[in-house]
Amino acid sequence: MVVFHDTVALDAEPPSSEVVDRIFRALADATRRDIIRRTLIEEESISSLAETYDMSFAAVQKHVSTLVSAGLVDKTAHGRERRVRARPDTIRHAQSLLRQYEQLWRDRIDRLDQLLADD
Amino acid sequence: MVVFHDTVALDAEPPSSEVVDRIFRALADATRRDIIRRTLIEEESISSLAETYDMSFAAVQKHVSTLVSAGLVDKTAHGRERRVRARPDTIRHAQSLLRQYEQLWRDRIDRLDQLLADD
DNA sequence: CTAACGTGCAACCTGATGGTTGTATTTCAC
DNA sequence: GTGAAATACAACCATCAGGTTGCACGTTAG
Numbered sequence A, B: 001m002v003v004f005h006d007t008v009a010l011d012a013e014p015p016s017s018e019v020v021d022r023i024f025r026a027l028a029d030a031t032r033r034d035i036i037r038r039t040l041i042e043e044e045s046i047s048s049l050a051e052t053y054d055m056s057f058a059a060v061q062k063h064v065s066t067l068v069s070a071g072l073v074d075k076t077a078h079g080r081e082r083r084v085r086a087r088p089d090t091i092r093h094a095q096s097l098l099r100q101y102e103q104l105w106r107d108r109i110d111r112l113d114q115l116l117a118d119d
Numbered sequence C: 001c002t003a004a005c006g007t008g009c010a011a012c013c014t015g016a017t018g019g020t021t022g023t024a025t026t027t028c029a030c
Numbered sequence D: 001g002t003g004a005a006a007t008a009c010a011a012c013c014a015t016c017a018g019g020t021t022g023c024a025c026g027t028t029a030g
Helices: A017-027 A029-040 A048-049 A057-071 A088-118 B017-027 B030-041 B046-050 B057-069 B087-119
Strands: A074-078 A081-086 B073-078 B083-084
Touching: A017 A029, A017 A057, A017 A088, A017 B030, A029 A048, A029 A057, A029 A074, A029 B017, A029 B030, A029 B087, A048 B083, A057 A074, A057 B073, A074 B083, A074 B087, A088 B057, A088 B087, B017 B057, B017 B087, B030 B057, B030 B073, B030 B083, B046 B057, B046 B083, B046 B087, B057 B073, B057 B083
Parallel strands: none
Antiparallel strands: A074 A081, B073 B083
């Protein structure tokens, strides 16, 4: 039995809509999603990330920076490198937001069922 | 009753990254998320939606149109009204994408555990 | 020490986004 | 039948996003 405890982020400060905007906006780009995927698997430097994309190093740098300010990845200095690492907690946060929408839907179904049962 | 079909079928096997882009992009706006929330609870016309936002009717129309082309809501004609209704399946789709990322993270943890166990 | 590497950053361009207003069309109420 | 309501749509505008190039700077390798 698995217990889900992903409502953690909700009992703190209500996540401002700007923060949520930034998270989903950051997820709305295939290159950035790929960076998340790769850095979930293992830490990578920006240049090693940049090698596989058909765009300039600076463009990849910008994508990483977007992900950092959305809280989806961390960047840590190791010598001249910056190692990028995904933050699963933020991903889980986005997941929990979507789950709340699904819950609204379930509540609606429950209410409709209740209406039918009342007949 | 007329149903508008300018959405993309997301049941298609490989959800092209453009489709995913559009889903997350559509979610990256507080007004649009609120429209989703309200139309998950119950169907609403565009004008009834527009009443509560501090922007023009046309702006709300555009937001709805963005949501439609992301497959996050449906628009159905009832007389002179267009009733907007959220599509929980697309929301669930976005959720499942995030869940896949989380799975990558778990796989990584498992591999690290395995490395430790090998010692 | 010096050259190459990895990065940060600014300036710039282009297309997309999010808002506006105005006009046309269809439908409903009276 | 006429006017108001609900919507569609186009044109327009300001800002933002995603890409580029060029240059500066710390770090590492030889």
